[in-house]
Amino acid sequence: MVVVGAGMAGVQTAVALREHGFTGSVTLVGAEPHQPYDRPPLSKAVLLGTAEHSAFDVDFDGLGIGLELGREVLGLRPGDHELDTAAGPVPYDVLVLATGAEPIRLPGTDGVPGVHLLRTLDDAERLRPVLARQHDIVVVGAGWIGAEFATAAREAGCAVTVVEAADRPLAGTLPAEVAAPMAAWYADSGAVLRTHARVEHVEPGAVVLDDGTRIPAGAVVVGVGARPATGWLAGSGVELGARGEVVADAHLRTSASDVYAVGDCASFPSARYGERLLVHHWDNALQGPRVVAANIVGSATGQPDAVYDPVPYFWSEQFGRFVQYAGHHARADRTVWRGAPSGPAWTVCWLREGRLVALLAVGRPRDLAQGRRLIGAGTAMDPELLADPARPLKAATVG
Structure with a gap:
């Protein structure tokens, strides 16, 4: 057995093989x-x-698991x-x-001093002293990782500006009526x-927007x-999807x-949701290996x-x-709010044909667990x- 990738999915696969009695x-x-x-922890405690x-x-x-670390895989020959x-x-x-997945780089930033990504332990180690020096920081992108890094940077005492091309945070993930209230959190x-x-x-020391605005930046994330x-799978014959996934x-x-x-590197067909899913989250890397x-x-x-x-x-x-999310809301036909988004705790539920298919819970972990x-x-x-x-969510069931 060979497992390529030593992140959560790879490690859990190796461990699960032993738990299932694999002796090779x-x-x-x-x-x-x-x-x-x-x-x-990279965007929190380590950072x-x-x-x-x-x-x-x-x-x-x-467990008898051999580690070949610092060894980049360049190609695959399935026939051999x-x-x-x-x-x-x-x-x-x-x-x-x-x-797993790799961060998308901002075009034209390779080699520009002070530009950072946050995906690996080395990335976090390079960013730690940046936060310690309380630089003015510009974060490009108001998605999940952008929000988490901005949170850590503010905790460290940095001045933070987050620039987002869309009209709201999490534009590619959540509907406008759900994501828009989150803008106030910043x-x-x-x-x-x-x-x-x-x-x-x-450029060194600044981020320049397409309207000519120049935002000073001691560091850019x-x-x-x-x-x-x-x-690295190009030419291997392994089928890849439209998003580059296996x-x-x-x-x-x-x-x-x-x-x-x-x-994170693979999509799978979901009978539950009637479409192929590509899930870039920790729990997927924990459950799939089993x-x-x-x-x-x-x-x-x-x-x-x-x-x-x-x-x-x-x-x-x-x-x-x-903030917790469960399910997949893309094909939902009804949205139900539990509490006002201006408050400290609220939940959004998505239904399809009367059945719960997804929910987002802010400060309501019981809703998430039951949902x-x-x-x-x-x-x-x-x-x-x-x-x-x-x-309670479970008290709103039919029948």
């Missing part, structure tokens, strides 16, 4: 030289210097069952692709949010999204024999294939608020009862 060799290949680590690292608490030696690396080929019997924290602000170019880290089936198998894919491991071990013992069709889930801590189960069960809801924030 397991090798985890990672491009970074560091001991495998978790990413969510602010309250934690030195976020290494996984996994006894790799005790080999990976290509600068240090030579790596043969496999079964391969799991878990290479001002509440002392950060400046500039929407309809498209970056023309970045780019958070405009991420794409599957699959460029196309996996309902069992997380790829188009290549003996090759699976899991986590299905991969079960199917790898099960294929050798004649067990039926496990199907991967989760209720997607993620969370974000920003501007003193705990996630109701989504998984495909439960029908009474919209009038659902709209009462004093009523």
Whole structure:
């Protein structure tokens, strides 16, 4: 067994294989030289210097998992069952692709001093002294990572300006009526949010917008999204989707024999939502490996294939608020609010044909916990009862 990628999805796949009784060799290949680590703390504790690292608490030696770290994979030859690396080929019997996603770079910023990304431990280590010196910081992009970094920068005492090309935060993720109220969170924290602000170019010490506005910047942090880290698969014959992701089936198998894919780099068909999902969140990288491991071990013992069709889930801590989301709202036909978005705690529920398909909870973890189960069960809801924030979510079911 060879697993490519030493992030959450890769590590959990290796561990799950042992938990499912796999006794053969397991090798985890990672491009970074560091001991495998978790990413969510990078934008919080590691960035602010309250934690030195976020290494996984996994006894790799005790589990018999071999680590090949600092070894970048350059290509895949499925016909030969080999990976290509600068240090030579790596043969496999079964391969799991878990290479995750990589941040999208702002065009024209390569080599410009003071421009940063936040994806890896090294990125966080480079940004830590920037925050400690309390630079004026410009964040490009008001998505999840932009908001989380802006939160940390304000906690560190930095002056923060966030520029967003769209008309609101999280424009690519949430509907306007849900995302627009979040704009006030920036001002509440002392950060400046500039929407309809498209970056023309970045120069040392400043960000220049397309209307000529020049914003002073001791440092610039780019958070405009991420794409599957699959460029190295070009020419391999492994099917890639329109978003550059590995196309996996309902069992997380790829188009290549003996090759699976899991986590941020792969999409999967969801019978629950009637479309193919590409989920770039921590929980997906935690849940998918269990299905991969079960199917790898099960294929050798004649067990039926496990199907991967989760209720997607993620969370974000920003501007003193705990934001949680479960489900997938793209095809919802009704939106129900529980509480006013001007308040400290509220929830938005999305229904399709009367059934709960997604919800966003701000400071209401009980709504999220109950709603996630109701989504998984495909439960029908009474919209009038659902709209009462004093009523438990589970008490608004029909029947």
